[in-house]
Amino acid sequence: MTLPVGAGVVVVFDRHTRVVDGGRALVGGFPTRLLRLTPRARKLLVGRTVPVRDAASAVLAERLIDCGLAHPVVHSLPVPSDPRYTVVIPVRDRPRQLERLLRSVGVGPSVIVVDDASRNPAPVSAVAARYGARLVALRANVGPGGARNAGLRLVTTPYVVFADSDIVLDPETVPTLLRHFADPRVAMAVPRITGLTGAATTWIERYENTRSSLDLGAHPAPVRPGTPVSWAPTACAVARVDALRDVRGFDERMRVGEDVDLCWRLVGAGLRVRYEPAVRASHEHRTRVGDWFVRKAVYGTGAQPLARRHPQHIAPAVFAPWSAVFAGALLAQRRWSVPVAGAVLGGVVLRIGRKFDGTRHPYRLAVPLAGNGAVATLAQTSALLTRHWWPLTAVGCLVSRRMRRAAAVAALADIALEYRRGDDSLDPLRYGVARRLDDLAYGAGVWLSALKGRSTTALRPRVTR
CATH class of the missing domain: 3.90.550.10 (Spore Coat Polysaccharide Biosynthesis Protein SpsA; Chain A)
Incomplete structure (x- = not known):
């Protein structure tokens, strides 16, 4: 018996999990998936939770946990029989x-x-x-x-x-x-x-x-x-x-x-x-900037050893084919860039909508998912420019106005988005300086490890379906 959940355990939906079609299906997890619920399974839901009362609810709870659609409420789990x-x-x-x-x-x-x-x-x-x-x-x-x-x-x-x-x-x-x-x-x-x-x-x-x-x-x-x-x-x-x-x-x-x-x-x-x-x-x-900066760089030096042991998992960014085209079109900064990026995004909405065929509003579900994918693509692209690839970005800024514009937008947008998630204990200016120093140190460590290991594995984005 490998089920992790027994009577009395409660699992709660992940914050990104959406209940759709009046409770007939769930959308969420990573990668995102559509999980259709049988009438019997729907009766086991209590709001956004699944209280485990019998074998059926235990099976559903395990399935949700395994897909990343839900998590066990830790205080509902029992203490181990031997907690030493x-x-x-x-x-x-x-x-x-x-x-x-x-x-x-x-x-x-x-x-x-x-x-x-x-x-x-x-x-x-x-x-x-x-x-x-x-x-x-x-x-x-x-x-x-x-x-x-x-x-x-x-x-x-x-x-x-x-x-x-x-x-x-x-x-x-x-x-x-x-x-x-x-x-x-x-x-x-x-x-x-x-x-x-x-x-x-x-x-x-x-x-x-x-x-x-x-x-x-x-x-x-x-x-x-x-x-x-x-x-x-x-x-x-x-x-x-x-x-x-x-x-x-x-x-x-x-x-x-x-x-x-x-x-x-x-x-x-x-x-x-x-x-x-x-x-x-x-x-x-x-507490000292020098010690902190060196430690961040040391963290970066772990990239190449990890790439050697886990090449399938280490990548500075992971793109789907459509998101690579989407990011490339915007980075080109041509007249055709926005129309091409929009067309790519429209195609993604249509493709996702077809996968949701059978739900009440497939394209209404597809639009926010495509939008989230676009935001994630832009965030990863910004991280490449300002963190993992900053030496290349610096060289590009010397010769290209478009690269300077892309780097400036990436750096400022990153600071604005990340600062909003903080606790306001640090003013925006010093937060922005620390953020950029953080990226410089880590990126330098990644490049040093790549040069030492004579491999670009830790620097190469991965394109996967």
Whole structure:
């Protein structure tokens, strides 16, 4: 029995899932699909939820979860029969942060502190001893993946919690995430990672509190390559120990991107990774511009190693054939550009409408879906110009007025759209500067890794149907 849902569990529709034809069908998921409901299945819906009461509702709930049309309400999931877990903390020369984390862990769970060859190991050892944690001292620095593996090898509980030393755990974070393991296919669950409350002291830290690379947003999601939540950070994560051992844990050869690689290997093994923003872990963001900029560039250097291991998943943008033509026409900035782009979009509406044949208003459904596709295409194109391909954009701006115009529109539109989603703790000017520095750093890291690996895989968009 692989159904993750039993009596009492409730699944709720994803915010993008639409109920159409008076409840006869659902539209949503990723990729977008139309799911027709039988009369019996329609009776199982209660508003935008499916309460599981019997085998039929369990089957429907599983189907909706698998398609990304709905998510389990975490607090309706049961606690595992054996909820024991061990906390594994990789650390290097951060005794103050380590003590803060151990204080938040509290008493009860076993804790393994892996000292990844600290330059001054005595303070780390003293903090671990003060809180009764088991200390594993590595002679050579092996990086976060290797340090986590060293701790994982000593874990004897069913579950492991990975927490970096600059994390602070909320009391309910781990107990809540453990509920996701009621689904036997869930291998890992991660919380939302936000900045330390009230800790922002610089403008760059306030930017990180709004737009951190570790913050995956306010909505639950399955973690799958090629979807809006395509990876999850293991700065804080709860995982099933046997599932990690089956895939041999983290790839110790990777100093960055090891968490992305682990997520993709777990999903490739037929397992599930859940992102659960109902609970949070706090992260101490970098406060100095130089340190922050370098770290963003380091994140970018993980692109080529990931491309070598997962070439089918790594791409700076993914276009359908129509969206590639749509973006190319607009970038050309000719008299014919808007008519051609409009014709392409009209053709997409007709094609989607035909796929919805049998519903009451197929083209009324098709128009917003085509519009969403157009917006996503423009967003990806903007990201190529300002982030992944910015060196090429810079060269193009030297010789082309059209390229300068496209780059300016992309940069300003991106800032306007992203700033509106923030918390207004940073003014638009400094937010815009930070946003562009973020893109410059990450893009530079991607190019450096591509040059070092002598491969353009991480730089090439993918066109797929």
